[in-house]
Amino acid sequence: MESVTEAIREDGENSEKAEEIVTSAAMDVRVDVREDDNKTERSLGENSMISSDYAMPKYLTVTIDSEEGQVDAVTVAVERSKAKKPYLGGYRHKVSGVEYHHAGTMTIPKRKPDDGVIRYQRETQTFFTKQKSQQTHNNTSTQMSQTGCSVSNEDDKILIARRYETADEFHAKRLKAVIVLQSYYRRWNAMILVNGMKIDKKRRLDWERKEAIRKEKEKEERLRVEFERRMNPKTKEDFDMLYHALEMWRKDELAKIDESLKGPERKAALCSLLEQEAELIASIGRHQIVADDDRRRQNIRKILEKAASPRKWIAFDGKLTEMDTPYTIRSKELRALYDSLNMKFLTQEERMDVLLSLKATVVEHDCKLTREIVELVERETDLILRETKQKNLEGLRKRISNLFLQYIKTPQFNPEIARLTRVPHDSSKLLNDVYYCRTTGKYLPSTEFELSSNAKSMKTSRKAAQLSNISGRRQDNSLYREMLRQIRRSEEKYDDDSRLIFIIQEVDLRHLVETIWNGQSILSNHEDLHDLVIVRWDVAKQWSPWNCILLTQDEASGHFRLENLFEAYSSLFVEKVKYRHVIARNYFRRLVQFSEQATTVKEESGQ
Structure with missing residues (x-):
């Protein structure tokens, strides 16, 4: 059907008649198209379309032949659709090359009459299908040998009837088979469990072996460090360890003398012991003099570096800013001069230049100290000109160095040093x-x-x-000092405003460990202080001498994992711990008062 038939809008009977005839499938339509003075007559087939170079006019005159033989002319208005029409196919003329496209009808399809059946409902759209298997009949046939028909029996099998098996016997056999399967399954599970336990045991043994090796290495390293500290003592802790070792040696020797000797022999042995002790003390003293000298030089170097360092601060952009002030520049000059003054293996001309620079620096201020420095500089200059040996000048040079160091540490001559002195002026x-x-x-x-x-x-x-x-x-007290550092580091992680651990000193911790806890773990009686730690008894409360327990490191890690102390430990053990806490509370009663006052102030500030 042609698409233009939908646009017929003629009033009267001709219009209705034209619509009825146009919708018919067997009608014959002729269209006269008038455009300007030209008249073109075309015959439209069912699947043909006017070529694309033809412009459709606004009105068409359609001639309709009715069944009665009458001819009616109907004017049809063409509506131009702006939508792009779909391509429905077509063909091309082989001779002329004209392309013909299939046209689509725009006639509204005829609506089917309503028969009263509801086809769009929920039950129809959501119907549940079911599948059911069923045994179908399969007809078979057999063939036996007879006259005129021979059947081969090569594939035949001879079946012999056996004893009839009752239902109880069948179920008993099934039960026996199930028991066999269960036994194999349980054996398989048991093998998996045993293999897992073997793997866990191996891992545990490997871990214990590694831990033993690690502890042995740590002990060897600790002994090596202690031996190095005893051979080359430098700090106060090193000399305390030496004197402690000397005291332990003296007590052992004294015990041996008391056990084995009596009378004059004992007195002679005691005198010999006293002489050996005096020699060892003198040896320790010589080491201490050397260590004090080294420490003094390090302190001098440190204070000179601090005075000569520029002022530093963090700027608004986050970068570090440095600035040299006139005071820091003055400190740098004095530091350079002091280093040159203490340099060794200088030639005679170089030493003379250093002395002249020193003299020119100190003559700027007239006082007793500067006059003494100038006098010593002139004396050394005179001795150098007299070609005095370097060995004879060491005392004089050391005196000049000490006086110039005193000059550097005076704020009137070096203002930057004033902020570094311990005693205010x-x-x-x-x-x-x-x-x-x-x-x-x-x-x-x-x-x-x-x-x-x-x-x-x-x-x-x-x-x-x-x-x-x-x-x-x-x-x-070096062990207790290290133990106190470990406790303070661990208490900082709790972040619960714990104060008492930062008030206690090494002497207090020594009394707490040795007197109250007897210097050993309350669980395993382990006495090596290097392996012992003193931790919280109740983790939820702050550390205090009456809320702590002395354990080894492994025992402490297990203690922290306990959720309920009274269920994990026996009542006798808990009572022993509480007894130690009562003793600690009585000894540190001033700390108890301080803790109560701090708690009261905190509660008042919170309210």
């Missing part, structure tokens, strides 16, 4: 922070005193306490 600042040491008879700042948790006043300074320890008890 303003005497008014010392009035509120100076205490009297009864042992040395000196007035010292508060930083020179070391207080324990039970101390009521400042009586003995650090240096006096060190001399008293060397001459009497000769205790080594």
Whole structure:
């Protein structure tokens, strides 16, 4: 059908009749197209279309032949659709080359009458299908040998009837087979379990072996470091360890003498022991003099580097900014001159240049110190000109170096050094922070005193306490100092405002470990202090002497994993721990008062 038939809009009977005839499939339509003065007559077939170079007019006159033989002319208005029509195929004329495209009808399809059956419903669209298997009949036939038909029996099998098997016998046989399968399955599971246990055991043994090797290496390394510290002592802790080892040796020798000797022989052995002790003390003293000299040079170098270093701060863009002030530049010049003054193996001309630079630097200020330096410089210059030996000039050069160092440390000559001195030059600042040491008879700042948790006043300074320890008890607190560092590092991770651990000193921790906990693990009685740690008893509470327990490192790691202490430990063990806590609370009663006051202040500030 032609697409233009939908646009017929003629009033009257001709219009209705034309519509009925156009919708018929067997009609014959002729179209007269009038465009300007030309008249073209074309015959439209069912699947043909006007070529693309033809312009469709706005109105068409359609001639319709009715069944009665009458001819009617109908004017049809053409509606131009803006939508792009789909390509439905076509063909091309072989001779003329004209292309013909198939046309599509625009007539609305005829609607089917409603028969009252509902076809669009939920039950129809959501119908559940079912599948069911069924045994179908399969007809077969057999053939036997007879007259006129021979059947081969090569593939035939002879079946012999056996004993009839009852249902109970059948189920019993099935049960026996199931038991066999279960036994094999359980054996398979048991093999998997045993293999897993073997693997776990092997891993455990490997881990224990590695841990033993690691601990042995750590012990060897610790002994090597201790031996190195004893052979080349440098710090205060090294000399405390030497004096402690000397005291332990003296006690062992004294015990041997008391056990084996009596009378005059014992007195002679004691005198010999005293002489050996005096020689060892003198040897330690010589090492201490060398170590003090090295430490003094390091301190001088450190203070000179700090004074000559530029001022540093972080700028707004996050970069580090450095600035040299006139004071730091002055410190750099004095440091360079001091280094040149202490250089060895200089020629005579180089030494003379250094002395002239030193003289030109100190003559800027006229005082007793500078005049003495100038006098010594002139004396060394005169001796150099007299070709004096270098060995005879060592004392004079050392004196010049010490006086110039005193010149550098004077704030009037080196202003930058004022912020690095420990003692302020303003005497008014010392009035509120100076205490009297009864042992040395000196007035010292508060930083020179070391207080324990039970101390009521400042009586003995650090240096006096060190001399008293060397001459009497000769205790080594380096292990407790290291243990205290470990406890403080572990307590910082909790972030629960724990204070008491930062108040306790090495002396307090020594009393807590040796006296209250008897210097051994309460679980395994392990006595090596290198393997012991003192941790929280109740992890939820802050560390305190009455909330701690002394364990080995492995025991402490297992203690932290416990959720309920009273279920993990026996009641007798818990009572032993509580008894130690009562003793600690009585000894550190001042810390108890401080803890209660701090808790009260915290609660008031929180409210």
